[in-house]
Amino acid sequence: MNPPAPAPLLEVVDLTMRFGGLKAIDQLSFVARRGEITAVIGPNGAGKTTAFNCITGFYRPSSGALRLTHADGRAFQLERLPGHRIARRAGVARTFQNIRLFAGMTVLENLLVAQHAPLMAATGFGVLGVLGLGGYAAAERRAIAKARAWLERIDLMARADAPAGALPYGAQRRLEIARAMCTDPVLLCLDEPAAGLNPRESEELNTLLLRIRDDGCSLLLIEHDMGVVMRISDHIIVLDHGRKISDGTPAEVRADPHVIAAYLGEGDEGIEQETESVA
Amino acid sequence: MTRAKTPLVDAFLSALIALGLFAPMVGLVTGVGPHGITLTARPRAVLALVAAVFVGRLALRLWQAQRRLVPAAPGRFAISFLAAARYIGPALLAVALVLPALVGRASLDLGVLVLTYVMLGWGLNIVVGLAGLLDLGYVAFYAVGAYSYALIAEASGLGFWSCLPVAGLLAALWGVTLGFPVLRLRGDYLAIVTLAFGEIIRIVLLNWVSLTNGPNGISGIPRPTLFGLRFTAGDGPGTFAGFFHLAPSPAQRVVFLYYVILGLALLTNWVTIRLRRQPLGRVWEALREDEIACRSLGINVTTTKLTAFAVGAFFGGIAGAFFATRQGFISPESFTFMESATVLAIVVLGGMGSQLGVVLAAVVMIGGPELFRPLADDRMLIFGLALVVMMVLRPRGLISVRTPSIALGKGEIITADFVTEGHG
Amino acid sequence: MAYALQQLINGITLGLIYGLIAVGYTMVYGIIGMINFAHGDVFMIGAFLSLIALSGLASFGITAVPLALALTLVFAAAIAALYGWTIERVAYRPLRGSFRLAPLISAIGMSITLQNFVQVSQGARVKPLAPLIPGGLELFREAGFTVLLSWMQIAIALTTMICLAIFTWLVTRTPLGRAMRACEQDLRMSALLGIDTDRTIGLTFVIGAALAAVAGLLFLLYYGAIDFYIGFVAGVKAFTAAVLGGIGSLPGAVLGGLLIGLIETFWSAYFSVQYKDVAAFSILAITLIFLPTGLLGRVDVEKV
Incomplete structure (x- = not known):
């Protein structure tokens, strides 16, 4: 273990999420540290996506606290913020398990929509923009420059004006990540980014994610692909039946008997069936 | 089977x-x-x-x-159409500009009517076509605009041009007030609530006799002037005919009204085109494509919807004020659900989001039945059937392509196959 | 007190009619998640079919009221069911899997079509019908005010109960009902498990339309006047009832119908008749905003 542990970025404390009588997440606590890639893994129905939806503001947790601290010391209680504020103020961006691009809009437009807040401010909330006044042109140039930089990085420059829905699957995944990054997040949450990718694309994804981390954005990812998780994660949290069963470096987690048991299905059969329906 | x-x-x-x-x-x-x-x-x-x-x-x-033997190439027609559209738009505009010189008074009157619907269609297109919010009560904004103008003009003695922006702003304000609680609702709930609000407005106009004169309506609404010049039957001082030493003719007023509505409609179009190329318009379209993705990007979905609603309502209100000044008389009868349905049909048939499509649909649907009198009775029947047939055959409307709002290169045309909509 | 009791009776009668229509909205919404905008117009067509059948039977000399009404009910329900099936087949089925607003726009188009179809084919004038079941029970008298429970109201209540009983049996005890409930849970899964979903959806429309036609007949008998426009307002109110009760919930639809009927009747009796539709429409908006799952509805978790 590296002795000087980086400062905590996201602290999840006793997070619980109930759907009716069902506990999808039960008293989950963990810390994601700044500048690291933290992975959340676990069998199907372990509550990974639910935890994600709580952190990114799509679900309101039944109880518990989600505390995000920026490098400058500003802190946010995510469980109290409305969804769009979590992305914009707190700087938490996300992607989706089933890719959610603006399929009918072009690749470039997708990246510009992600920079909506600064662009909108530059148009004087619409009014000046219509009249052609204000500093909108400069703001738009900056936004396009940023979009271009990301297009270079994800190797989609040639398809900038193509509809996002026309891209191949792997490219859509990369575009979704680039789009999330265009919101300038401090924490990027990825919901199974490697799902459906071939080995080469998966390798490219690893490079991209490591580079994003090295550029200063921390990552939190849910992943099934153990190859990806073990290779790039700095820190792994293992969930099962909505509870944390292990927490540590890849090497520690791999050796943990609880984890082996959970993945081999030696858990309590009754509880397993109950949680199965909570995806 | x-x-x-x-x-x-x-x-x-x-x-x-x-x-x-x-x-x-x-x-x-x-x-x-x-x-x-x-x-x-x-x-x-x-x-x-x-x-x-x-x-x-x-x-x-x-x-x-x-x-089935010959597989059809999807989108072919649409793309060739869009290529032609580059010329159709300016050609139509040129025809519209010289129309008063070409046709008689009755046809020009019809032109005014068609243009009113073009403007309403363009206004609603912002809400339905761009932002993907199904508003079935658009007529409410039209009514608010018309009554605001009539009542303010009556009470204050102000002219058409001073009241016009006020009527638009009041309609927009109504849009915001109405939209604030309901825009959180899912698409189909939103549709039915806007419909309900449209009906509420009509019932209130019908029954608030002390303000609106109830079913008898308001008459004697002041006519618009050209820089203070009135259009009257005589040629006294202060009239258009008197100032230019022309023989007074009712045709002059029709020509004037025609250019007023043409100007207002073009203003609507201009603002829409400008907005589409800007963050606001772009985010409206993003909202139509995927609301959840928008939320994940830090976009405040409710206020964004609200702006679309307000801008659409503003132009609806302006069109309403024009309607009032053109007719000189308004009553609740002019603001029924059928009016909302007609405007919606124009937007849908034109191809949601397409500005040119709205013009073509308005010409066909408003101009058509007026020209073929025998069909006038069955007009709504044909509207209804056209909506169904259109959804079954070409759900994206006549012009179901979209030009990107911004491009690095030359820009591709996006056919409807990719404009998915509806994850939200 | 007597006045209020009379309003209560009237409100329940009206509410039962709304409830019958609301069942059709809620069933269709439960299965394919769309608002069948044309449902109110099917109700209106049911009322017209009833009027046509009653007049036709009278001209054949069948004037015995129970027989005439029974025949009319079967006839109106059958033809309205055919309308329901055709609407689904023509305007909705081709759109399954189309973009989000398509079925709704198609449904609005269908509604406009049906209204104007009836206006063109049957004329725009209000059609009156002389009361078929006059008289009633005088419950009691208070300060010169008589509380009357008319035979008509009893007939309406009985007919509604019988229809709802048959309907409940259909949904809970028959293979068709099982298929319907399965489709409501998960349409795609039901299809994978070999349920003919197209047929099930079609039959849902058939049943909904038949119930709406019964409501149409009752409306015609109760008010004694119909025109081509009654479907619009009654449709919105019945939809409100479905939403208030919790859309997708069948008991909720009936409960919502009763509540809307009562609210409308009491509003008219104590506040203002002119604004009674405003009351109903406002309840719709308020329910959707503050209680979107309705009284008996399930809480839906948004899937991300």
Whole structure:
């Protein structure tokens, strides 16, 4: 273990999420540290996506606290913020398990929509923009420059004006990540980014994610692909039946008997069936 | 299952169903006689309808069988159309500008009507076409604009041009007030709540007699002036005819009204085109594509919807004020759900989001029935059928392509196949 | 007190009619998640079919009221069911899997079509019908005010109960009902498990339309006047009832119908008749905003 542990970025404390009588997440606590890639893994129905939806503001947790601290010391209680504020103020961006691009809009437009807040401010909330006044042109140039930089990085420059829905699957995944990054997040949450990718694309994804981390954005990812998780994660949290069963470096987690048991299905059969329906 | 049937059997079954549908409803006409309800038989009409269904279904099945041999290239037509649209738009504008010199007063009056609907269509297009919010109560904004102008002009003595922006702003304010609670609702709930609000406005206008004069409406609404010059039957001082030493003619006013509505409609179009190329318009379209993704990007979905609602309402209100000043008289009768439905039909048939499509649809749907008088009675019937047929055949409307709002290169045309909509 | 009791009776009668229509909205919404905008117009067509049948039977000399009404009910329900099936087949089925607004726009188009179809084929004039079941029970008298429970109201209540009983049996005890409930849970899964979903959806429309036609007949008998426009307002109110009760919930639809009927009747009796539709429409908006799952509805978790 590296002795000087980086400062905590996201602290999840006793997070619980109930759907009716069902506990999808039960008293989950963990810390994601700044500048690291933290992975959340676990069998199907372990509550990974639910935890994600709580952190990114799509679900309101039944109880518990989600505390995000920026490098400058500003802190946010995510469980109290409305969804769009979590992305914009707190700087938490996300992607989706089933890719959610603006399929009918072009690749470039997708990246510009992600920079909506600064662009909108530059148009004087619409009014000046219509009249052609204000500093909108400069703001738009900056936004396009940023979009271009990301297009270079994800190797989609040639398809900038193509509809996002026309891209191949792997490219859509990369575009979704680039789009999330265009919101300038401090924490990027990825919901199974490697799902459906071939080995080469998966390798490219690893490079991209490591580079994003090295550029200063921390990552939190849910992943099934153990190859990806073990290779790039700095820190792994293992969930099962909505509870944390292990927490540590890849090497520690791999050796943990609880984890082996959970993945081999030696858990309590009754509880397993109950949680199965909570995806 | 149906596939397995031969076209002939299929057509026969369809005709049988048509017989069941039409024999009572068309074949037996209820009338009001002195001793209660009377029934008149109309077997020939039923026979004609059933025969039409039989032939139509047979032709459709045979045509489908034929077509299956030659796979159609999707979007071809649309793309060639869009290429042509580059010339159709300016050509239409040129025709519109010189129209008063070409046609008589009656046709120009029709032109004013068509342009009013073009403006309403463009206004609603912002809400439905760009932002993907189904507003079934657009007529409410039209009514608010019309009544605001009529009442403010009556109370304050201000002219059309001073009241116009106020009418628009009041409509926009109403849009915001209404939109704030309801825009969180899912698409179809939003549709029905806007419909309900449209009806509420009409009922209030009908019953708040002290303010709106109820069903009798408001008359004597001031006419618009050209820089203070009035259009009257005489040529005294302060009138258009007097100032330019022309013989006074009612045609002058129609020409003037025509250019006023043309200008207002073009303003709507200009603002929409500008907004589409800017963050606000772009985010409206993003909202139509995927609301959840928008939320994950830090976009405040409710306020964004609200702006679309307000901008659409503003232009609806302006169109309403124009309607009031053109008619000189308004009553709640002009603001029924059918009006909302007509404007929606124009937007949908034109191809949601397409500015040119709205013009073409308005010309066909408003101009068409007026030109073919015998059809005027069945106009709404045809509207309704057109909506259904359009959704079944070309759900994206006549012009179902979208040009990107910004491009690095030359820009591709996006056919409807990719404009998915509806994850949210 | 007597006045209020009379309003209560009237409100329940009206509410039962709304409840019958609301069942059709809620069933269709439960299965394919769309608002069948044309449902109110099917109700209106049911009322017209009833009028045509009653007049036709009278001209054949069938004037015995119970027989005439029974025949009319069967006839109107059958033809309206055919309308329901055709609407689904023509306007909605081709759109399954189309973009989000398509079925809704198609449904609005269908509604406009049906209204104007009836206006063109049957004329725009209001059609009156002389009361078929006059008289009633005088419950009691208070300060010169008589509380009357008319035979008509009893007939409406009985007919509604019988229809709802048959309907409940259909949904809970028959293979068709099982298929319907399965489709409501998960349409795609039901299809994978070999349920003919197209047929099930079609039959849902058939049943909904038949119930709406019964409501149409009852409306015609109760008010004694119909025109081509009654479907619009009654449709919105019945939809409100479905939403208030919790859309997708069948008991909720009936409960919502009763509540809307009562609210409308009491509003008219104590506040203002002119604004009674405003009351109903406002309840719709308020329910959707503050209680979107309705009284008996399930809580839906948004899937991300």
